[in-house]
Amino acid sequence: MYCDRCGRDLAGDLAGETDHAACRAARALEPPRFCPQCARRMKVHVLPAEWRAECVEHGVLRGGRNGS
Amino acid sequence: MVSLSDPALAQACQRVLETGVGMDEADVLAVLEQPDEQIPAVLEVAHQVRLRWCGPAVEVEGIVSVKTGGCPEDCHFCSQSGLFASPVRAVWLDIPALVEAARQTAATGATEFCIVAAVRGPDPKLMAQLRAGVAAIRAEVDINIAASLGILDRSQVDELVQLGIHRYNHNLETARSFFPNVVTTHGWQERWETLRMVRESGMEVCCGGILGLGETVQQRAEFAAQLAALAPHEVPLNFLSPRPGTPLEQRPLLDPRDALRAVAAFRLALPRTILRYAGGRELTLGDLGTRDGLLGGVNAVIVGNYLTTLGRPAEQDLALLQQLKMPVKALSSAL
Numbered sequence: 001m002y003c004d005r006c007g008r009d010l011a012g013d014l015a016g017e018t019d020h021a022a023c024r025a026a027r028a029l030e031p032p033r034f035c036p037q038c039a040r041r042m043k044v045h046v047l048p049a050e051w052r053a054e055c056v057e058h059g060v061l062r063g064g065r066n067g068s
Numbered sequence: 069m070v071s072l073s074d075p076a077l078a079q080a081c082q083r084v085l086e087t088g089v090g091m092d093e094a095d096v097l098a099v100l101e102q103p104d105e106q107i108p109a110v111l112e113v114a115h116q117v118r119l120r121w122c123g124p125a126v127e128v129e130g131i132v133s134v135k136t137g138g139c140p141e142d143c144h145f146c147s148q149s150g151l152f153a154s155p156v157r158a159v160w161l162d163i164p165a166l167v168e169a170a171r172q173t174a175a176t177g178a179t180e181f182c183i184v185a186a187v188r189g190p191d192p193k194l195m196a197q198l199r200a201g202v203a204a205i206r207a208e209v210d211i212n213i214a215a216s217l218g219i220l221d222r223s224q225v226d227e228l229v230q231l232g233i234h235r236y237n238h239n240l241e242t243a244r245s246f247f248p249n250v251v252t253t254h255g256w257q258e259r260w261e262t263l264r265m266v267r268e269s270g271m272e273v274c275c276g277g278i279l280g281l282g283e284t285v286q287q288r289a290e291f292a293a294q295l296a297a298l299a300p301h302e303v304p305l306n307f308l309s310p311r312p313g314t315p316l317e318q319r320p321l322l323d324p325r326d327a328l329r330a331v332a333a334f335r336l337a338l339p340r341t342i343l344r345y346a347g348g349r350e351l352t353l354g355d356l357g358t359r360d361g362l363l364g365g366v367n368a369v370i371v372g373n374y375l376t377t378l379g380r381p382a383e384q385d386l387a388l389l390q391q392l393k394m395p396v397k398a399l400s401s402a403l
Binding site: 030031045051 | 130131132133136155156157159161165168169172173175176309312350351371372373374375376377378379382
């Protein structure tokens with residue numbers, strides 16, 4: 001699994017070696033930019049009431065505001 | 069009466085309130101340098117000025133990026149520059165999604181929908197996309213359409229007028245003296261020239277900027293004075309949201325007290341202008357900041373999401389307006 005904000009491997013985070021707390025906090029006001037499955041940069045569209053992020057390999061993620 | 073402890077500044081504020089003529093740069097600087105305990109007083113006088121010269125209504129707007137990322141310019145705050153290692157990928161919005169964005173905006177009661185592109189200026193492909201988008205929106209959504217497409221030439225200005233674009237956004241971003249620290253691929257004067265042509269065309273001019281780029285307080289006052297000289301119909305006020313991969317990634321957020329001083333100061337410099345809360349307000353000022361700004365000179369908001377980042381839900385802003393008994397400007401009165 002990868003951080004969908006910075007694209008780094010979350011393995012270190014899960015082991016307590018790295019901390020993506022800042023990324024998680026920032027994601028409240030940002031759509032994802034990296035595919036959480038492969039860390040590819042996604043094509044992201046932000047509309048007034050929603051966002052859509054597409055990974056060429058793993059398909060489309062959608063959400064509303066505040067990262068939901 | 070204005071209740072500031074500095075008698076000269078109180079007098080300057082009273083003059084703005086009575087005449088509707090904006091403060092000069094020196095007085096704006098005095099507002100920006102007021103001590104913390106005077107912030108409520110300057111916000112209060114700015115609110116009085118806004119009510120007197122603009123009325124109680126609030127103009128609501130939604131924005132969307134029709135062409136995101138891959139921009140050849142190097143605006144140091146922008147995640148859409150193709151020159152930085154930003155995670156934002158270049159992508160175009162198709163026409164159905166553009167119409168959906170307009171529909172989402174209109175559903176909030178907004179009167180304004182601004183189509184934005186990350187470009188130096190529009191090329192034939194972008195102008196074609198805009199033509200198709202405007203026609204599709206007009207067929208389905210009742211809303212004023214604005215545009216923000218960068219630096220224009222005369223023929224492009226004329227085409228936007230023919231398309232019925234009623235307002236054109238082109239931000240000067242910061243004070244002329246600080247601009248070279250923020251952008252090196254084009255000049256402040258080039259932006260000014262586009263704004264001059266837009267004004268001459270009869271389109272409404274929307275021009276603001278971003279606070280917290282590293283400018284001094286003096287440069288903030290300089291910027292307010294330069295905007296006042298332009299006399300735009302609307303001034304959007306953004307606060308820097310440091311974006312990953314940009315040269316300003318590590319800049320600290322603007323102190324919220326300085327942000328509120330600036331809201332009041334810009335209102336006092338521009339008493340009759342639509343002063344819009346734009347990007348970065350959630351990060352810099354939190355939820356309470358929206359309320360403080362609306363009671364301190366702001367009379368317009370961008371609701372919902374921004375171009376590449378998310379905003380707070382439109383419903384929260386609309387509920388706040390209701391609570392403050394500030395009516396949303398209606399489409400009929402906006403036309």
